[in-house]
Amino acid sequence: MKVLKFGGTSVGSPQRMKEVCQIFMAESGNIVVLSAMSGTTNSLVEIADYLKKSNTEAASLVVNQLRQRYAQHIADLYSTELWRQRTQEFVDSVFSFLFSLATVPMTEAIEKQIVAQGEIISTNMVTNYLLEQGRKAQLLSALDFMKLSKNGEPDINYLREHIGPIIEQHHDAEVFITQGFIARNADGDVDNLQRGGSDYSACLIGAALKCEEIQIWTDIDGMHNNDPRFVESTQPVRQLNFEEAAELAYFGAKILHPTCIQPARYADVPVRLLNTMEPSAPGTIINNEMRPTTIKAVAAKDNITAIKITSSRMLLASGFLVQVCKVFERYHTSVDMITTSEVGITLSIDNRTHLDAIVKKLKQYGTVEIDDDMCIVCVVGDLRWGNVNYETKILQALSNVPIRMISYGGCNHNISFLIRAQDKKRALNALSENLF
Ligand code: ASP
Ligand code: MG
Numbered sequence: 001m002k003v004l005k006f007g008g009t010s011v012g013s014p015q016r017m018k019e020v021c022q023i024f025m026a027e028s029g030n031i032v033v034l035s036a037m038s039g040t041t042n043s044l045v046e047i048a049d050y051l052k053k054s055n056t057e058a059a060s061l062v063v064n065q066l067r068q069r070y071a072q073h074i075a076d077l078y079s080t081e082l083w084r085q086r087t088q089e090f091v092d093s094v095f096s097f098l099f100s101l102a103t104v105p106m107t108e109a110i111e112k113q114i115v116a117q118g119e120i121i122s123t124n125m126v127t128n129y130l131l132e133q134g135r136k137a138q139l140l141s142a143l144d145f146m147k148l149s150k151n152g153e154p155d156i157n158y159l160r161e162h163i164g165p166i167i168e169q170h171h172d173a174e175v176f177i178t179q180g181f182i183a184r185n186a187d188g189d190v191d192n193l194q195r196g197g198s199d200y201s202a203c204l205i206g207a208a209l210k211c212e213e214i215q216i217w218t219d220i221d222g223m224h225n226n227d228p229r230f231v232e233s234t235q236p237v238r239q240l241n242f243e244e245a246a247e248l249a250y251f252g253a254k255i256l257h258p259t260c261i262q263p264a265r266y267a268d269v270p271v272r273l274l275n276t277m278e279p280s281a282p283g284t285i286i287n288n289e290m291r292p293t294t295i296k297a298v299a300a301k302d303n304i305t306a307i308k309i310t311s312s313r314m315l316l317a318s319g320f321l322v323q324v325c326k327v328f329e330r331y332h333t334s335v336d337m338i339t340t341s342e343v344g345i346t347l348s349i350d351n352r353t354h355l356d357a358i359v360k361k362l363k364q365y366g367t368v369e370i371d372d373d374m375c376i377v378c379v380v381g382d383l384r385w386g387n388v389n390y391e392t393k394i395l396q397a398l399s400n401v402p403i404r405m406i407s408y409g410g411c412n413h414n415i416s417f418l419i420r421a422q423d424k425k426r427a428l429n430a431l432s433e434n435l436f
Helices: 014-024 040-052 056-077 081-103 108-132 156-169 198-208 242-250 258-267 320-330 355-362 390-397 421-435
Strands: 002-006 030-034 137-140 175-179 182-184 190-192 213-218 239-241 271-275 284-287 295-310 335-340 344-349 367-381 403-408 414-420
Touching: 002 014, 002 198, 014 056, 014 108, 030 108, 030 198, 040 056, 040 081, 040 108, 056 081, 056 108, 081 108, 108 137, 108 175, 108 182, 108 190, 137 156, 156 198, 175 198, 198 213, 198 258, 239 242, 242 258, 242 284, 242 295, 242 367, 295 355, 295 421, 320 335, 320 344, 320 355, 335 403, 335 414, 344 403, 355 367, 367 421, 390 414, 390 421, 414 421
Parallel strands: 002 030, 002 213, 030 175, 137 175, 213 271, 239 284
Antiparallel strands: 182 190, 271 284, 295 344, 295 367, 335 344, 367 414, 403 414
């Protein structure tokens, strides 16, 4: 059994929906996880926002726009009146629910229910399409097995205990269709795994069931060895270790949700990234294998701020680093990179929400200087310290770029640089030229 996840653009038009069905119906017995049709979740967030501000007129306008789009989609997707009508009735019930909210006070629970509707509709539409085609498609409600614990983390045990028996009930199904993104919280209310969370849903399900493979289908030919928006002729990377993929996903490669890799990694279920536009291309496989002495890819993360704290009091003093880190912890601001010297520390953050308060506190410990508009460039591959020459090659590529920080040795797979945002494009290009 495999889990196949398709994102919003892959189900964004009737034509794409049909193509995607062809892809996943090629084999039977798999679980398909779907996102909402592209743009839908954004519209639902907008509706919830307007309702929160009691602007029911604007909310109704967005609901109506969505309704029109879905009506057109339904007209084009189905070939029989029966299934058009059935689906339209279902979609109408969702829109009646949305309209009915104009008169009730908004709560967080209702807001979550609103944003969940996109996946509920898309999975219903696809299941109905397959049923119309005479296929044995079984719709599973993710709300029956996807659950968050009290601290908002997915409850893997609950998932494992609940999804297995549900699947067994439908042993004659050719395919199971379910929603990505949505879940119930510890109180049983509708909740979600955060924006972009469908990848995470797919990986959680694949890991819970110890599936043969988790496939994440997008519109790009796997993970590329550099950012195609800034570098011409990037190449897809055929294989990545889970750790390498996690670094890349976190440091900028938008193709995969950063947190989703962990469950697959622990369950040792490979994740394959595939392209709906070119279904037979090999894509990228992410697994626990380590391919020695290769540099795999380069990625960049924008909007980074560097904070330097210098103090002669730090010299030979213990506990200085702890004090500084505690300030970041207190303001729930996570640190990406850190470099130290005997009299100073520089840390980088990507969330400036509490920057003023953080700086104010840090001034207790030394002189504070800020560099903003920075970016982290990270090179990922077999970078174990015993290997020679890689660091040199990488640094040579960056010989004309002013480097603010270097971080190496934190793990076996990564070397990162902090540079000015304005130098990002030429740094990425120079790295591609020297390394690939
Ligand atoms: N529909 C959700 C979003 O747009 C989840 C997803 O697509 O992964 O964020
Ligand atoms: Mg996505």
